Amino acid sequence: MIDIKIKEKKFDNLVVLKNINFKINEGEFISILGPSGCGKSTLLRTVGGFEDFDGTIKIEERIKEKPGRDVIMVFQDFNQLFPWLTIEKNILFALKHDNKNLKEHKSIAKEYINLVGLKDYADYYPHQLSGGMKQRAAIARALALKPTILLMDEPFAALDAQTRTILQQELLKIWEKVKTTIIFVTHNIQESIILGDKIVVMGTEPGHISKIYNNNLTRPRRPDTEGFTDLWHDLYTNLDQKRFLEKNVGK
Numbered sequence: 001m002i003d004i005k006i007k008e009k010k011f012d013n014l015v016v017l018k019n020i021n022f023k024i025n026e027g028e029f030i031s032i033l034g035p036s037g038c039g040k041s042t043l044l045r046t047v048g049g050f051e052d053f054d055g056t057i058k059i060e061e062r063i064k065e066k067p068g069r070d071v072i073m074v075f076q077d078f079n080q081l082f083p084w085l086t087i088e089k090n091i092l093f094a095l096k097h098d099n100k101n102l103k104e105h106k107s108i109a110k111e112y113i114n115l116v117g118l119k120d121y122a123d124y125y126p127h128q129l130s131g132g133m134k135q136r137a138a139i140a141r142a143l144a145l146k147p148t149i150l151l152m153d154e155p156f157a158a159l160d161a162q163t164r165t166i167l168q169q170e171l172l173k174i175w176e177k178v179k180t181t182i183i184f185v186t187h188n189i190q191e192s193i194i195l196g197d198k199i200v201v202m203g204t205e206p207g208h209i210s211k212i213y214n215n216n217l218t219r220p221r222r223p224d225t226e227g228f229t230d231l232w233h234d235l236y237t238n239l240d241q242k243r244f245l246e247k248n249v250g251k
């Protein structure tokens with residue numbers, strides 16, 4: 001239902017993505033795993049319609065040519081909400097072009113605020129929330145727009161390990177309820193296994209797909225889930241971390 005065919009994506013003369021071809025089924029959770037600089041964010045931006053490139057992105061048979069609310073992005077940055085608006089008003093602002101009245105918008109905002117566990121914080125401003133709560137609010141705002149695809153660019157990377165683990169599990173619960181297709185970028189092998197039905201491993205120079213894994217481990221996945229360690233090692237080998245470390249840090 002989503003058909004990604006990127007022959008080439010360049011910035012000036014620098015080829016950043018080359019031959020990125022894969023399909024995603026409706027409602028799937030895809031992890032994109034790759035080392036720093038391999039073009040993960042560029043890939044997401046391209047799927048979101050923000051970049052010119054040689055190739056096509058098709059969503060439900062329609063070619064994606066420009067940004068729109070069918071594909072919404074959540075970032076790593078804790079400051080992606082409007083700081084002068086409460087959490088509820090951040091969501092109402094996002095919905096303002098909808099052909100509905102304020103009462104209906106408020107009901108949608110409430111539904112998604114509750115979904116991400118921020119029921120008691122609708123009237124708080126972003127600066128009154130923790131990093132994890134801000135990311136939940138950003139997810140609520142994105143989902144309230146009912147996108148066909150939710151793009152997530154390392155949304156939990158700046159959180160402490162414990163909060164990150166909790167938010168991974170919460171995101172999975174939310175996804176099971178809303179069943180939006182999610183493309184989740186991470187450089188963390190464990191996170192890619194816990195979340196993704198498919199794990200697309202990218203390599204560098206230029207960014208390309210080195211392998212696509214179907215992840216059939218039973219959910220909920222934890223490091224002690226049967227098969228987890230084997231898959232972790234396989235991904236580690238495919239990421240070519242040894243070569244990456246040698247190149248960037250030295251032998």
Ligand SMILES: Nc1ncnc2c1ncn2[C@@H]1O[C@H](COP(=O)(O)OP(=O)(O)OP(=O)(O)O)[C@@H](O)[C@H]1O
Nearest residue numbers: 011014016034035036037038039040041042043187
């Ligand atoms: N707007 C831009 N103009 C020029 N070059 C860019 C631009 N955006 C990204 N690049 C280059 O494209 C390459 C891929 O960057 P990108 O941010 O997509 O990688 P990434 O895998 O997401 O990295 P990280 O994990 O470190 O965030 C890098 O060489 C980067 O310098």
